[in-house]
Amino acid sequence: MREVQKLVKQERMRKKSVGKLLGGQDKGEEAIAAAASATIGAVSGADILKAISVFGETSGEPTIQAAKNAAEIAAAKKDNDKTLDAAKKDAVIAAGIVLRGMAKDGKFAAKNDDKAYHAINGVVSSAVNKVLSTLTIAIRNRVDEGLKEINKVLGEIKEGEGSEVKTN
Template identity: 45%
Template sequence: MVMVMMVVMGCNSGGVKDPEKVFLSDIANLGKGFLDVFVNFGDMVSDVIGIKADTKKSDIGKYFSDIEKSMQAIKVKLREILEKNGKYEKIKTVVDKFITDKLDKITEGAKEVSNIAEGAELLGNMVTSDGGGAVGEVDKLIKGMKTIIDVLDLKEGNPDAGTDKKAKDGSTSRAHNSDDAGNLFGNDKAGAAAANAKEAATDAAKAVGAITGADILKAISSGKATALANNNSAYNNVAAVTSAKDGVVAGALALRAMAKGGKFAGNDAANDAVTIVKDAASSAVNKALSTLVIAIRSTVDSGLKTINEALASVNQGDVSTETNE
């Protein structure tokens, strides 16, 4: 009799799963899976590449391509976790929302930018003789950048940061003449003389030094840097630079520096200006992308927090009716 009871008990313990144990096991597996995803994320998206004066547009394109691949990898892993342990509708809803509202948007924007930020030219691609700048594919770059920026937890930044005072005297507002950053965006040359190119370059450097990466990102996403980056008029008719604040100038500089085909106007015998523009352009891009990657990290971390909160609130009875057996 005792032997029969032991056999029955053994069959029951192996044939019938304890619902509470199943629930706890599911939650533990989900928690471990989500934790692994976000721990690995830190390795996927590294700090921004060491942007220097000799950094090329293609280097920026590759960096955004890596961001795109990282977001895709996270999405795939989250989907795999839900496939195995996705019978809790509350968790599935939160994860799906995170993927749709954040990961997919960052992926889309990063892909767009990676296709536009390309070319063997330097970020500070400046004509070394009397010659006009070129807009390049700035509009497509703006679209991709804005897609990313708009979904990030970017609480800081002001597109109108800094002042509208030109570097030449520190007291006169920028205007479309021969001695401010607007010259760099002219379609003919960077001013009437070599000295004008250096004055324009120095003013651009002043603008970049006065603001933050968040200011540049806001100048791009708000559209305030668009007109200057897209200028296609002569150096003495760059209307968009009139009274433009440092944030707008730096945003336009970063956009044209990264965009495929984008370049800055130059002058004969203006070698000093070329060096200044290379440094200013690389600095603007470095500030913007360093802030961008931090914001992406913050956004993904926030997503993890939301998922963890959903995980903590799940009860044993929250199994989806479609998967409940």
């Protein structure tokens, strides 16, 4: 039982530490990049898109500690050494990372010449790619559905023309 409690506590701490990735100073470390990678690896692109779609609006400048949804995580002011205390779900955290990663001035806490910089960029790229892949699949499926409907209607038109010609 204690081992389970210990694992649950470690999982909570991992999720909370991802907040440091969004900090103002170059505090991004490989351990934080690994925590973010684990968060993103635990969810699908569809989970991330759902978390993005259900967020509310942000007002003012939310803090990373109080951020509860993807928009607040993405828009949170850059506090040094702060952790994500309110956001509990991997999908919400990953969605916040994706939104910040796609934003024009979306920055993460890492020095350009640091090893963690490349690890953090890889994590963000992975999350964005998951979302874009899911969107691409959804678009393809919708286009396929539309083309099937068009073919069905064209088939009905051709059948109708053939029967009219025979009766005349």
